Amino acid sequence: MSKPQARSPRQVVAPKASAEAAVLQELRPGQSVELLKELHILTREGKLNQDSRRKLKQVYHLFQFIEPLLQEFSQNDHAPTLADHGAGKSYLGFILYDLYFKALGRGHIYGIEWRAELVEKSSLLAQRLGFERMSFLNLSVADSTEAAELPERSIDIVTALHACDTATDDAIAFGLQKKARAMVLVPCCQAEVAACLRQGKALQLTRTPLAELWRHPLHTRELGSQITNVLRCLHLEASGYQVTVTELVGWEHSMKNELIIARYTGQKKRSAAERLRAILQEFGLEQGLGARFGVE
Template sequence: MKRAPSTTPNPLAEELRPGQSIELLKELHILTREGKLNQDSRRKLKQVYHLFQFIEKLLDELPVQPGRELTLADHGAGKSYLGFILYDLYFNTRSSGHIYGIETRAELVQKSMLLASKLGFERMSFLNLTVAESADSALLPDRVDVVTALHACDTATDDAIAFGLQKKARAFVLVPCCQAEVARHLNQGKALSLNRTPLAELWRHPLHAREMGSQLTNVLRCLYLEACGYQVTVTELVGWEHSMKNELILARYTGQRKRSSADRLMAILKEFGILSLLDVRFTQLQDNHPVSEQVDA
């Protein structure tokens, strides 16, 4: 007697995206060997999937450029959860396109290389470089279409922006983390600022300085991208219950460099007494000139 097909529902069907490789998720230790999700992995997967939705939409909107394959650089790649899932769900179904994972920890780079080889993900490269070093590395192409940086710590996000501007990126996807540089500068000039303006009360206490520095850092980054010709959107990555490092900055190149954004950035640097950052972090602002040459939208 012919056995009826099983009607037992797949317990993961509602949590995994269609076409997702179970083997990949096991190799990334998101799924257990038995194919189950624990609570920590569930949060991690939800965060990566949410980010994937934004990136997938960006990639689909980018016009095809004849003779060039789509390229994406993932800075501070870590174990490359994002890169592998992007490749599995997006690039693996297409005949071209390349992902570059950039990470400073050599052991993670080696593990990612072995996993990509095992899974047959041939258009993935992993580089043991800092974000800053990658900008001038011959191992990366002259042009990179999309730059991602998920929880790149402190100034690594600024380095990712500098990298993208140099590589004429058509889009950025940034989730900043541990923004400490501006807070240090605020603390250094605290006494002078307190004498100059009552606004300095916003960063008189160390805890407030840290929070103000974090907020100010991301505002300055957004203004900088706008001044360099990008349309910027700021939103939540996931609900605050999943991660406190939750700000997602999306930037698409339009070519419309906003003079008002450059002016406001300069005004904020002056008001907060942090003009010393101008020649360190905002090097493309001089007269708001084009970034080397126009990016193809």
């Protein structure tokens, strides 16, 4: 009887090599594996778990929308500037720098985050990686408009990935003040409009059948979120931006999935301002939220 043949060394390591190759196939060309390990998206062994895969998929998909804007704004040797609001651990900022700003050799990313410990960690990581054109500011989004560390005018791109509740509105206000050429926003956890709807619920139920849309608490929350984003888009259009609304990724990856992309054209739409005011009036929100959306 013939003896069974021993496995070759190549066969023994094949499963590990195959797993590493599968992970590398999911990364963007030029992506630093060491950076992803530092961000704990990849494990020290170079593995990618399901939660990290979902997070990376969101950031990469967002990068696909931001990269063409950066390419456009980098023309004629311009040094593009980007402010990332509610930066958290700065996954987006670091990956943007690694995939675009590093090779470009110019431009600057500002990460704005209110949690001091995250700002410190991001600053140390940027120093360790040699990402010299990244700055991290320990500020709320609302306070950032007055920060001396930021350019007084002309930030090219404003981003806000899952900036909670009114932080997205503060990011929009920041973009308007800084005359941003583009804004890329993924809103999250809007509660302000829902709270306003609840306050006048009893009166609204007697006044209009539309109040049935927010009679139940779950509907109030969902409708409030929907109205908030509609108002944001109208506010941007009324302020001279062309607005596109799409999905960030598939719903199986995130329920906070609405992506708002606004590009400055300078053409302020009067019809958008009129519709914005009409919606605020219809839902009894004008007094409480008019100023936030530019309605006196």
